[in-house]
Amino acid sequence: MMSSPRARLIGRKTSGALVAALALGCGEGTSPPAPANVTVSPDIVIIDSIGGTVQFIADVRDARSAAISGASVTWSVSNPVVATIDANTGLATAITLGGTTVTARVAAVSDEATLEVFVPSATVFVAGETYFGRRQYIEYLAGDLPVIVSAPHGGNLEPAEISARTSGVTTRDLNTQELARAFASALFDRTGRRAHIIINRLHRNRLDANREIVEAAQGDVFGEWAWAEYHGFIEAAKQSVDEQYGSGLYIDLHGHGHDIQRLELGYLLAASDLELPDNLLDDPDLVNRSSIRALAAAVGFVELVRGATSLGGLLAQEGFPTVPSPAQPDPGGAPYFTGGYSTARHGSRDGGSISGVQIEANLIGVRDSASARAAFADALAGTLEAFMAMHFQVNLALHPSTAIFRR
Ligand SMILES: [Zn+2]
Structure with missing residues (x-):
């Protein structure tokens, strides 16, 4: 695995x-x-x-x-x-x-x-079961839907055995671990089925799971081990999704500290790319640099990035301002996260069938309270139901008719 x-x-x-101080004999220079x-x-x-x-x-x-x-x-x-x-x-x-x-x-x-x-205990994963890596630093909630969510920066464990990271960002993304769990249960409530959820429970001052291994773990053996487990679980989830569905969506879930309270969706496109008019954004070079390269082969790229049926468009419709989306097609000069290591590695920029997006959640009204997280989690679950139906031709709900009564 x-x-x-x-x-x-x-x-x-x-x-x-x-160091032992040994008395050396005198007179024998060649000893x-x-x-x-x-x-x-x-x-x-x-x-x-x-x-x-x-x-x-x-x-x-x-x-x-x-x-x-x-x-x-x-x-x-x-x-x-x-x-x-x-x-x-x-x-x-x-x-x-x-x-x-x-x-x-x-x-x-x-x-x-x-x-x-230490030998990993599980090599086969059953949907609905929870799997842990060594010392439970990394947690994998195995799923059966073509949706994979990872939360790299919401952990709070600071074990003494792992050295504190001395460079790079070490502040956590507050409540994003909780947000990932809330999303998992909201999607289950709607569909009766489960997304794959991978959580780094280590504090970011011990492991930054959204970096390559050198910056992520900074040479700590146990940090490097946890890093390998985290990405190994994501790879296992991707393989399962690919085998079951042939394509799927990977979401790397974060929280940003930018002033503007809106969701930021990163597809590995720079702000300057998003400032292009639609006809210039629709460029094969940009498609191939994006984390939704595989999906864009089947769906129009501009529509996927900021059309009415894009993730941003659907989330904005649910009442969560989002960039990019039809109303906010580019960051407008404000700080914006384009997507990081995991979005590049686990999305489809470099091939494969799983497209990726980094969701940077703002704090207020999204992740600052349990009720806000529940509301956003439900909106995101509903958005994904619509998005997956439209663009992946997959109905996430096992029993659509009962799902209606559930609401
Ligand atoms: Zn983050």
Whole structure:
């Protein structure tokens, strides 16, 4: 299910190497240097399969920090039930789930590393069931509709094991996790069926799931693991939608702090693109740069971006001002989010059958209270019912007639 490599390497240094002061004998200038410091790498590692292996390496230095090659290193683990290690080579093998300390000892000095064995529990997902990644940082509500919603910035978990991110944006999108859940239940109330929902429960100061991995996790092994799980769940959802329906819609749900209280829909089109008149916006180059490239092959591009039946047009009709839409075809010079990493990766710009949009929700009347979230969630669910029927020829409701009575 996941594309995570067998072992994830390289993290922050947590265990300092020990330094031993050894008394050197005098008069023998050619005696071999005494090891004064040893550093084990990787410092933290996760093995994701039973029987999987990882090679530890010891860097041995003398008192002047010169490397000592060929030093005799002895390897051991604190919990051989979890993993074993070859005492001479440092090759560790996963035995069962859990954690252990790995120690490298050279003469009187030693260093430790952390080894965890973690195997994702589920590889098959059932609609209506909830799946968690490691330590429940990432949550996947499996669905059966061709609609996928991710919430990357609404988490609030700040585990000590993950280093705080030191660059990039670290503020959360308030109440967007709650908004995603409200949307899921509103759509279920209307249709009796479920969207796929992927939630990053980590605070953005631990993981920015809407960035490539380097900026997202900034080298933290556990952050990188959560990042891979988050995108792995989205990929699993996309695969399911593609197999069931042949096409679908991906929504990356955010909250913006811009002054103008309106929804901002990002299709990877710049504000300057949206300022173009319709005849110039309808350009194959822009279509191919957009996250709705696949859908635009079947539906007129300008109509999809800002026509009456666009997401923006339908949401505006529900009483939620939106850019782009017929009334607000471009941002008008105001700040505007065009769509980020996830919209590019999981939409259809680079191919595939799933078109994408980044929805940036304003705060007031949309996500500032439970009642506002419920109202917007219902409007978004209704909008998607109409949008999917018109542009994907899919009726989201399992039993349309009873859905009417439900209302
Ligand atoms: Zn955001």
